[in-house]
Amino acid sequence: MNARIGVLLMAYGTPRSLDEVEAYYTHIRHGRKPTPELLSDLLRRYQAIGGVSPLNEITRAEAQALQRQLDADGKVQAQVYLGYKHTQPFLADVTARMVDDGIRDAVALVLAPHYSRLSVETYLQEVERAAADTPLTVHAIRSWHLHPGFIQLLSVRVSEALAKTEHPESAVVIFSAHSLPKRVLEWADPYPDQLRQTGEAVAKRLHLKQPVYAWQSAGRTQDEWLGPDILEVLRQLAQSGTREVIICPAGFVSEHLEILYDIDIECQQLADKLGIRLVRTAALNDDPAFIRVLADLVCKRWFEAGRSEG
Ligand code: FEC
Secondary structure, eight states, X not given: OOOXXXXXXXXXOOOSSGGGHHHHHHHHTTTOOOOHHHHHHHHHHHXXXXXXXXXXXXXXXXXXXXXXXXXXXXXXXXXXXXXXXXXXXXXXXXXXXXXXXXXXXXXXXXXXXXXXXXXXXXXXXXXXXXXXXXXXXXXXXXXXXXXXXXXHHHHHHHHHHHTTSSOTXXXXXXXXXXXXXXXXXXXXXXXXXXXXXXXXXXXHHHTOSSOEEEEEOOOSSSSOBOSOBHHHXXXXXXXXXXXXXXXXXXXXXXXXXXXXXXXXXXXXXXXXXXXXXXXXXXXXXTOHHHHHHHHHHXXXXXXXXXOOOO
């Protein structure tokens, strides 16, 4: 019988209450406390979406559904563990728990489809660091932005959104992802190209006219961030006469602050002002078809590692 492997499912994590926001923000800022202005602006955004983000709850549902899917498929014997980058349970602690549980191989999967040295790689570095000098081998999945099941799911989401427009033939589809500091371009980071490849694959499947790419949710730092920013893109589209826009936040899989505030409130308010009808595609969350994509990624990575006896 195969030994049970670990599956480390990783997500950003969110504060569990407004009281936790300062510690969370300090963690995101690598230990530097936010200024009172930055903190109150972030508190304001959480308050605007009801006080807490649903991210942890959705991620937990995804992890539980993945466990059930892997058990049902029976291709690998796996124990799913869930770790967060910026809140408990932290990645290093979960990695240590896997070691204590006797896990010797783990597939590590970040719930973000596009790879950057500043995003996915920072999760993996933490896991690798915690696994060093232990018997645990980590088999990392670095990106999955062109997985056929993922492209299919986004295509369905975009068609459903287009069906809500009055003139789907002239509606513009924007694919967005979290912005990153512009310095990623200095080392030819694949992140911007991978977002474009995801968008092109969906556009090809749906025979969309020229899709548009935009970056959202840039951090409040001194860095220059990747652009064009999504708010700027909406302004430009309005100027050139666009009246209906779909936003497909392809860089995210779950609903959270960056979708519920940055798109549903901030972009929506701007779109209203500009006279644009905006429809946001539904998040993948724990849609069973998405969970099958995750299970497929895990199995493929494990078989690729050449360790399975099955
Ligand atoms: O729902 C929630 O509570 C959490 C939503 C959330 C997600 C998310 C995803 C990504 N981030 C990425 C990079 C950065 C960089 C900085 C940064 C800052 C923030 C802040 C909040 C926040 N992020 Fe985030 N991010 C989420 C939330 N993020 C809150 C702090 C306030 C603000 O700037 O709005 C800048 C750090 C710094 O200040 O030095 C860089 C990337 C992703 C997508 C990949 C992933 O999910 O890991 C990249 C969800």
